[in-house]
Ligand SMILES: Cc1ncc(C[n+]2csc(CCOP(=O)(O)OP(=O)(O)O)c2C)c(N)n1
């Protein structure tokens with residue numbers, strides 16, 4: 001049996017330093033169950049009271065050839081005592097289940113960080129597949145790091161022997177063995193994982209038992225290694241978070257829950273039309289299980305049918321919702337124009353991914369901002385809001401529903417692949433604290449006769465459901481006459497209607513105040529972000545401020561229309577930096593709207609920003 | 624066929640005038656669309672339709688202007704997408720009578736995909752496809768139903784593509800109701816009523832004369848002088864006779880195709896003429912594939928065999944999945960593995976509770992491997 005390597009040291013800085021946070025990355029073949037392992041480790045971390053953020057990073061191929069570099073699936077978690085808003089820059093610990101996983105991930109590992117590797121997978125064949133000429137575990141090439149290498153495969157097989165599984169099935173328990181070791185490493189309870197395994201394999205108790213045995217064996221191995229290698233316990237300070245009930249939530253879950261909550265607050269049934277696409281499908285999956293909340297889900301034949309059916313449902317009195325990612329959003333463009341013209345409520349969720357075209361389906365990007373704000377034919381104004389984190393997506397979804405029904409307009413909610421997949425702890429909201437915005441349909445002929453395009457104080461037209469007596473009328477995509485809604489092609493009418501549609505949407509900004517997330521309302525530098533860059537910007541600004549720099553963080557939820565005080569706020573800073581995962585789209589919007597010299601910081605690698613990258617840009621601007 | 628719907632939908636008494644709007648009709652004088660509009664407005668009172676529950680959904684094209692002229696709810700959507708919009712309307716409110724009005728370009732070219740899927744899903748609605756074998760609204764380009772050799776501005780040398788057959792396409796897509804008529808045919812209201820009374824997607828192809836860009840392309844069977852030889856009106860339980868009863872349609876048992884047979888002295892039985900059975904799908908396939916010229920044009924209700932409709936299945940499944948569950952938002956957001964952050968240490972009992980765990984916020988341990 002293999003034993004732990006003797007040369008192990010603390011992977012964290014400073015011998016007795018208290019780590020503020022630890023970053024662990026699980027990496028393996030896409031068939032090794034790394035996302036599951038990561039997910040369960042996340043749960044145990046949340047239960048241990050640490051704040052955390054995760055970053056699942058998996059290949060686009062469902063079943064990539066085993067052992068290959070492009071088949072590597074990884075899951076990173078950052079947890080600790082301070083408020084954690086990113087998945088962390090460089091991992092402290094890398095768990096590499098095969099040579100390919102080691103090769104593709106070790107470059108990110110902190111100097112002095114710990115590698116845990118399964119020697120059982122470092123066969124000649126796998127080394128060739130990973131394009132290693134020599135075994136890196138033996139040739140000294142990993143000297144910069146600490147190495148703990150032993151035969152996890154053999155140990156797993158040994159531990160599940162009593163269950164008589166086939167070799168392949170038995171090896172599948174490797175991830176649980178590894179998880180057991182990781183749980184031991186951080187002194188975590190195995191109990192919730194055991195419960196989860198029992199529930200997951202309720203129909204195959206022998207599989208559950210084998211996995212539990214592997215989990216226990218991995219944990220026990222840690223205990224034995226503890227004897228072989230001196231171990232010191234490190235005290236990680238508590239995360240100072242608000243008291244209350246917490247759960248973990250992914251962006252896709254939070255959006256689904258927020259949409260359900262939004263429809264309930266509007267007192268409407270919800271109709272969701274979708275067509276599968278990564279990373280948006282998860283929302284369709286979640287909502288399909290919530291029928292008791294008055295949710296109807298419809299898997300349409302394409303994205304156009306998905307949005308068109310949602311528009312039809314809104315017309316008939318439901319809250320129509322559709323969701324997709326860049327390529328599908330492009331297909332929905334014409335129908336968004338129809339919703340704008342017919343002034344029907346609609347929520348369009350865009351989980352952005354790397355583009356153009358099919359682009360990087362499983363990687364994250366913020367490059368659909370132009371598409372969201374400008375990407376339709378005609379003068380077609382549409383509100384756009386962006387979620388900053390998985391938990392924030394809940395409130396953003398409710399906000400999208402509110403705007404849609406109060407202003408009779410389609411609304412786009414932007415998230416991205418990172419937010420959709422990542423999990424973070426979420427303080428369960430008190431639903432009673434949300435103000436309802438129950439919809440009033442027009443149900444009688446108003447004084448002066450029926451005018452389907454009459455307007456209220458928000459410039460919204462009445463919502464009239466088919467089936468209502470005496471209010472029969474026709475709507476469509478042809479230009480509408482002011483008030484009556486009849487077809488009207490006259491120049492003056494088109495001018496008036498275009499301005500009305502514009503002013504209605506601009507009116508949403510009334511009363512929207514932009515606050516400063518961190519720092520002061522004036523100063524030398526404002527870092528202005530939107531969407532999922534919140535975490536790295538926040539941390540970078542915090543670090544820079546600790547060093548004494550005059551820098552503030554402004555994070556924008558309402559992308560269109562922008563908050564009414566934003567121009568004034570931005571004018572109070574000498575410089576503006578806009579980090580974005582695109583080539584500078586929001587920077588251009590800010591320049592256009594406020595004639596400010598917003599400077600871009602762009603990353604288009606399909607990976608989230610590192611804190612250090614933003615910190616360096618801040619220091620560069622203040623130097 | 625359709626006792627369920629006729630029972631649940633109360634008849635409403637209206638007259639033709641009640642279905643007319645004050646909008647100026649904008650089709651070319653003499654366009655076949657006028658006749659179809661009148662036929663629909665005549666049918667609606669006959670079937671007892673309720674103006675407040677009728678929703679006409681259309682795409683884009685001359686034909687798709689239709690909803691503006693019917694005093695009911697109407698939605699003139701975008702090119703080709705009427706079936707998708709209609710699906711949302713019907714799923715949101717299954718009580719509504721949904722009529723889709725589309726053209727050969729709208730329904731079979733840009734919207735062919737949606738037409739296929741609404742038919743296979745069998746959404747309860749009427750689909751009226753006005754086939755004028757041309758793109759009327761865009762000024763006369765050839766369409767997917769134009770015959771080979773059609774000369775238009777975009778095909779000055781004559782079109783070379785093979786035309787689609789709307790009814791064959793619909794049957795192939797799984798339609799449970801297929802009917803055919805032409806704009807000025809006397810029988811159009813009866814065909815529309817049959818479509819209305821069919822629960823599920825009812826597909827009606829209506830040959831429509833575009834007098835500006837494709838004048839008289841259907842004259843070979845619609846003109847009075849050609850009607851006897853050119854039209855085969857199908858009626859449930861009646862023999863398939865035409866040409867004043869002197870000809871009929873029989874099965875060529877050798878070739879397994881249809882054939883035209885002479886009927887002498889009204890003795891259609893001995894001529895082997897087929898009795899129309901609207902539920903016979905195989906014969907329906909053969910009827911819609913009959914090459915015109917060698918055969919007359921099959922008109923009337925070709926196929927009518929109801930099956931469970933989509934919105935009904937969705938409603939039933941939603942009810943089943945929701946049964947016994949209550950909508951409690953607070954419970955919903957609190958689902959999954961939760962834990963409570965509190966000021967003090969946790970009790971062992973709380974720790975063991977898998978639903979809610981009390982984790983002391985003041986302490987967390989990480990155990991790390993240290994050098995010897
Ligand atoms: C997306 C889009 N593409 C093209 C058009 C232009 N267009 C309008 S109607 C039409 C063809 C209509 O033909 P058909 O459905 O046969 O209707 P008809 O006018 O003959 O009744 C086209 C190509 C459009 N409105 N929208």
Ligand code: SF4
Pocket residue numbers: 649650651653654655656685686755759760832833834835836
């Ligand atoms: S162009 Fe043809 S189809 Fe269109 S309105 Fe004129 S006659 Fe009718």
Ligand SMILES: [Mg+2]
Pocket residue numbers: 684726727728753754755756757758759766
């Ligand atoms: Mg046409």
